[in-house]
Amino acid sequence: MENMAQDSALRHALERAASYGIVGARHCVLRSGQDGLRFVQEQIAGTVLDRRITFLADGATRFSCDVAGGRLMRFAAEDGALSGKFDDLADTKAVAEALAKFSALVSRSFDGAVAAQARTERLTENGGVCGLPSDRITEAFGLSAISKDARPWFERFVTEAGAMIIAAGYLEDGVLNPLISSDNQRETLADCVETLLPEIEALTEETTSEAFVALARGTGPVTLVATRDDLTLIAIAKPEAQPALTRLWYSLRPN
Amino acid sequence: MIDTSLQAFRKDQDGCEIVAFADVAARTVLAWDSALKWPQEHLDALCDLAARALSVGAEGPQTDAVQTAIIARPTGCHVFVRAAPGLDEVLCCVFAPGADIDGVLSGAVQLCASLSGAGQRERA
Numbered sequence: 001m002e003n004m005a006q007d008s009a010l011r012h013a014l015e016r017a018a019s020y021g022i023v024g025a026r027h028c029v030l031r032s033g034q035d036g037l038r039f040v041q042e043q044i045a046g047t048v049l050d051r052r053i054t055f056l057a058d059g060a061t062r063f064s065c066d067v068a069g070g071r072l073m074r075f076a077a078e079d080g081a082l083s084g085k086f087d088d089l090a091d092t093k094a095v096a097e098a099l100a101k102f103s104a105l106v107s108r109s110f111d112g113a114v115a116a117q118a119r120t121e122r123l124t125e126n127g128g129v130c131g132l133p134s135d136r137i138t139e140a141f142g143l144s145a146i147s148k149d150a151r152p153w154f155e156r157f158v159t160e161a162g163a164m165i166i167a168a169g170y171l172e173d174g175v176l177n178p179l180i181s182s183d184n185q186r187e188t189l190a191d192c193v194e195t196l197l198p199e200i201e202a203l204t205e206e207t208t209s210e211a212f213v214a215l216a217r218g219t220g221p222v223t224l225v226a227t228r229d230d231l232t233l234i235a236i237a238k239p240e241a242q243p244a245l246t247r248l249w250y251s252l253r254p255n
Numbered sequence: 256m257i258d259t260s261l262q263a264f265r266k267d268q269d270g271c272e273i274v275a276f277a278d279v280a281a282r283t284v285l286a287w288d289s290a291l292k293w294p295q296e297h298l299d300a301l302c303d304l305a306a307r308a309l310s311v312g313a314e315g316p317q318t319d320a321v322q323t324a325i326i327a328r329p330t331g332c333h334v335f336v337r338a339a340p341g342l343d344e345v346l347c348c349v350f351a352p353g354a355d356i357d358g359v360l361s362g363a364v365q366l367c368a369s370l371s372g373a374g375q376r377e378r379a
Contacts, residue, residue, distance in 0.1 A: 042330070115272060199312065215311055220319060
């Protein structure tokens, strides 16, 4: 058992290391222009160490970004046609121009593509100074920032799921706060937190701060865990509700 | 035959980027189909994620193993289904974010069972 815990801890450490940009190749299926923009923004936001992220569309290299601390330092198109840097944020005109170029470059790169990929490598040269925070990129791309307060989002999810959800609560600072449940169901939720949550959370630890996991055992109820930032929603749902709840989760996400 | 079945399944599902038939006990992808060439390390990661998702609670008091796991992330939706309870053969699919997966599960179980031979064993 101790070995298993050590293995799990090691795996978490490695996954975390990957999210910090030590190694990594990430992937996203593209259905709309927004998917590509969101993918690029998330890769930048999730890279803490000095790294060059190379973005590919359908396997072809399109552009690269020098990133550190979740901030964009420089970008350059693979064909050299477009490049820019964010060395001085006080120069608002230059920042706006570079940001417009970056936005155009990302949109153009993923236009008509079905898959985006990001490869991370160590920066061999100085990545630059200052850098543009990822929330400015979110704004420039026209993406909604994901609320830090996940509670209203969880409540809306549970309300709209209606009868599909049998019991639900959110976990905050180690305390389970029920949203819907009877006494018996509260115990079931507490058991779920104790026995399954660490394993389920290990499935969701990636660069993104949110994920949704739905597990079904035979014809029994579905165990559902959704995470966003530091909050975790735990729910027991009716059998067969997996696809509908997944669709609901996506539909309630901000673009 | 497996390749053809996987290809037909993927083409039937809107927004399905890859479908892979894997043995989660051996952590091996046995066959797969995608519009793009997936590097081996991505296939390994997909199989590893399937193995971990379908083994949640395996050490605990839960009597039934996980049969179906859905992991939805902003960058895509992973669907893992076992061929049948107790079997290690699994169908792994990755869909675009927000793709309609309503009709996927039953078809995926059916395909996985036929590929693993579970269907034939049940009929025998």
